[in-house]
Amino acid sequence: MWALIKRIWGVVRRPSVHYSLGFLTLGGFIMGVLFWGAFNTAMELTNTETFCTGCHEMRDNVFAELKTTIHYSNRSGVRATCSDCHVPHNWTDKIARKMQASKEVWGKIFGTINTREKFLAHRLELAQHEWARLKANNSLECRNCHSSDSMDITRQSTRAAEAHERFLFTGEKTCIDCHKGIAHQLPDMSQQSTWMEAPSGKALENATAFLEQRQKETN
Amino acid sequence: MKRFALAIAALLGLLVTLAAAEDKVATLRPVTPLAESGEAAPMPNVVNTDIRQVRNYPEQPPLIPHKIDNYQVDKNSNKCLTCHSRAAIETSQAPMVSITHFMNRDNQFLASVTPRRYFCNQCHVVQTDARPLLENEFVDVDAVLEYVKSKEGAN
Numbered sequence: 001m002w003a004l005i006k007r008i009w010g011v012v013r014r015p016s017v018h019y020s021l022g023f024l025t026l027g028g029f030i031m032g033v034l035f036w037g038a039f040n041t042a043m044e045l046t047n048t049e050t051f052c053t054g055c056h057e058m059r060d061n062v063f064a065e066l067k068t069t070i071h072y073s074n075r076s077g078v079r080a081t082c083s084d085c086h087v088p089h090n091w092t093d094k095i096a097r098k099m100q101a102s103k104e105v106w107g108k109i110f111g112t113i114n115t116r117e118k119f120l121a122h123r124l125e126l127a128q129h130e131w132a133r134l135k136a137n138n139s140l141e142c143r144n145c146h147s148s149d150s151m152d153i154t155r156q157s158t159r160a161a162e163a164h165e166r167f168l169f170t171g172e173k174t175c176i177d178c179h180k181g182i183a184h185q186l187p188d189m190s191q192q193s194t195w196m197e198a199p200s201g202k203a204l205e206n207a208t209a210f211l212e213q214r215q216k217e218t219n
Numbered sequence: 220m221k222r223f224a225l226a227i228a229a230l231l232g233l234l235v236t237l238a239a240a241e242d243k244v245a246t247l248r249p250v251t252p253l254a255e256s257g258e259a260a261p262m263p264n265v266v267n268t269d270i271r272q273v274r275n276y277p278e279q280p281p282l283i284p285h286k287i288d289n290y291q292v293d294k295n296s297n298k299c300l301t302c303h304s305r306a307a308i309e310t311s312q313a314p315m316v317s318i319t320h321f322m323n324r325d326n327q328f329l330a331s332v333t334p335r336r337y338f339c340n341q342c343h344v345v346q347t348d349a350r351p352l353l354e355n356e357f358v359d360v361d362a363v364l365e366y367v368k369s370k371e372g373a374n
C-alpha cells in the first residue's frame with residue numbers, strides 16, 4: 001500500500017520522467033477544457049430559475065411576487081429571471097457573488113427563512129443587502145438591460161421623462177434609489193427614508209440638538 | 220268599471236315602457252343570451268397624460284392622471300406617498316396630499332396622513348379611455364348656477 005502511494009507520488013512529482021511531454025501537454029489541455037467547461041456549466045446551472053425556485057423559500061415568497069410584475073409578464077414577452085438582476089454578469093463579480101451566496105446555503109440548511117413569518121421578519125434586512133449592492137455598483141444589473149443611452153424619453157410619460165432627465169441623466173440618483181420594490185413587495189418602510197424625503201443630515205442634527213436642549217430646560 | 224279600465228291602462232302603459240326600455244338601454248351584455256357568455260370587451264387603457272382634470276363637483280376626490288399599476292399601498296409601504304407626501308413634493312413636484320388627509324375624525328391635525336385616509340385608492344381612481352355605455356347627462360354646478368341666474372334675469 002505504502003509502495004503504491006509512493007509510486008503515485010513519484011509520478012505526480014515528476015511526471016515528465018514517466019510520460020512524454022506531448023502527452024502531458026495535450027492531456028493537460030484536454031483536462032483543462034473539461035474542468036473549465038464543467039465548472040462553468042455547473043455555475044450556470046446555479047443561475048437558472050429552476051435552480052432558484054427549487055427551494056420553497058424562493059418559490060413561495062419572492063418568485064410568487066415577481067409573477068405579478070412587469071418583469072415577469074408584459075406586452076413584449078421579454079422577461080427577467082432571478083439571476084438577471086441578482087447575479088452580476090461580469091465573471092469576477094459573479095464569482096464574488098457566488099462566494100457570498102455560501103451564506104445563503106447556510107441559511108437554507110439551518111432554515112433561517114423556512115416559513116413565511118421568518119421570511120417576513122428578515123425581509124427588511126435581505127432587501128437592504130440588495131439595495132446596498134445595487135447602489136454600490138450604480139444599478140449595474142438594471143443597466144444590463146435598461147441603458148440610459150438607449151432610453152427614448154419622448155416615448156415615456158411626461159412624469160417619467162422629467163424624473164429621468166432630472167435624476168438619472170445627471171447621475172444624481174441611480175435606478176434603485178427610486179425603483180425599489182419593482183419586482184418584489186417592499187418590507188416595512190416606515191423606518192426607511194424614501195428617495196424623495198431623505199432628511200439632510202444637518203436638519204436632523206439641528207432638530208436633535210433643539211429637542212435635547214428643551215429636555216434639559218424642562219428638567 | 221272605471222277603476223278596472225284605469226288598471227288595464229296602467230298595466231298597458233307599464234308594458235309599453237318596459238318594451239321600450241328593452242330596446243334602448245345598453246347593458247354590459249347587449250345581445251348575448253343569458254345562458255351564454257359573450258365576447259369580452261377589450262380592456263380600456265388607463266389615461267396616462269399627467270394632466271390634471273377638472274373635478275365635476277367640489278368634493279370629488281381628484282382623479283389620478285397617471286398609471287398606478289402594481290403600486291403597493293399596504294401596512295409596509297405606500298407607493299403614492301413616496302411622491303405625494305409633504306416631505307417629498309419638493310423633489311417630486313407632485314401635488315401634496317391635501318391637509319384634510321392629516322385630520323383625524325375629531326378634526327385634530329396629525330403630523331402625517333391619518334390612518335383613515337391612508338388607502339388612497341378608496342377614493343382616488345385612475346380614468347380609463349372607455350366609451351361610456353350611456354351618455355352622461357350630469358350638469359356641472361357652475362352651469363346650474365348660470366341657468367338659475369338667467370332665469371332670475373328673465374323674471
